Amino acid sequence: MQKPKIMPRAAKYGNNYWNSDGPKVGMREVTLYSDLEFDHWVSIETNPDVETYCEQYPEISFVQNDELHTSVFDMWLKLRDGTVICREVKYESELNPEDRCNVRTLRQIEAQQIYCKENGVLYEIITDKLLRKSHNELENRLKIISFVKNNPEPKEAPQIYKAVRRERVDLQTLSELLSIPYMLVHDACLWLFYQGLIHLNIDEIIICKRSEAWLRE
Template sequence: MEKNQDIKYSPHKISRSKKYGNNYWTSRGNKLGKRNIELYSDLEFDHWLTVETNPEVITYCEQPLKISYVLKGKLRTSIFDMWILNQDSSETFVEVKYEKELTSNHPKYDRTKRQIEAQQEWCRLNQKFYEVRTEKTIRRGRHSIENRKSIVTAVLNSQKPACISDVLACITVCNKKIQEIIKEISHFPKEDVNLALKWLYYTGYLSGDIENQIWGNQLEVFKK
């Protein structure tokens, strides 16, 4: 498998014993040529789903870069949670944090604050965008994560179906329910039509309110 020529970073391996209170996830990313990735918390996994299903993202790398900073006279290191390359060629470094970690009464607040400041400064000096993303934005909408997981699973495990161009031709700039599209081209198996719709969402040809509507017959989609 060829390495994506746009990828500038390789993942840093992190000892799981150094991550407190987190869960460990492995998965595969279609944007990474189906390479295995490692994620160190439920929130990092959910964030990855939002990145993998974002058509504006070309590629990304988890745990991409380690930097050093000083806290209370001691030299410490920090690894960004993700590097993202966007379609407009901009690069964004991301730190994923729970909201509670950003509050002054959290026991690790001082360390978190200094870590973020160090990452911000590195990105400023290197002219990269920087974002701290929390569950408020990552888990926006009651169905977002569930739907994105379904889309990622479909894309990872299936080729684009032969009916994809026919499905796209059915979609207009006006909202249309999935059940209406299935009925309109009923000569194709509904499973293939549904798979084509997920591929079209993944590749940025259509959109829909996947944050607040469950992916199913009643979901309204439209051409972007």
């Protein structure tokens, strides 16, 4: 079983230390060491294609210039189709090879790439540019994970799911068609999105009556 390596705060360059319970990992406490790692965690927890994950795992050793070094991936994750991915979360500026301050980071990335190739797992670098490309999406994903963590699945969810089609429909229209109060439709759609049953246009607007839902194929 995967177990995160607990890092001393001083061992990570990032400021801001986050703890949160993770629904995909049995509500255990998840530790993140920077705002960027937290944003990444939110994207993972609200991605229905992800089955499970482990932050700060695995730890690897490698030799460079006759010296032994260690490196810990920011996240290991397993998709529902069985695909295993090791990820590193970085600011775009840290990947510039012309900046001498990035030598250690680029050395670490090279070692991680070699490890993943030798072990048959995918390797991905996720940057702030990708994670923060849409303020609306990030805010909506945070809203979804906060709701799921603190509320049971609404009993109206199955009825609302049956009413959603391939064509987009806004939440206010769903409320009127089903004669269900808007807030119950809203809450049910958050759960249905989290479960991977429907899409919501979370990258376009903050979730509201005008938000649109449609079936996830």
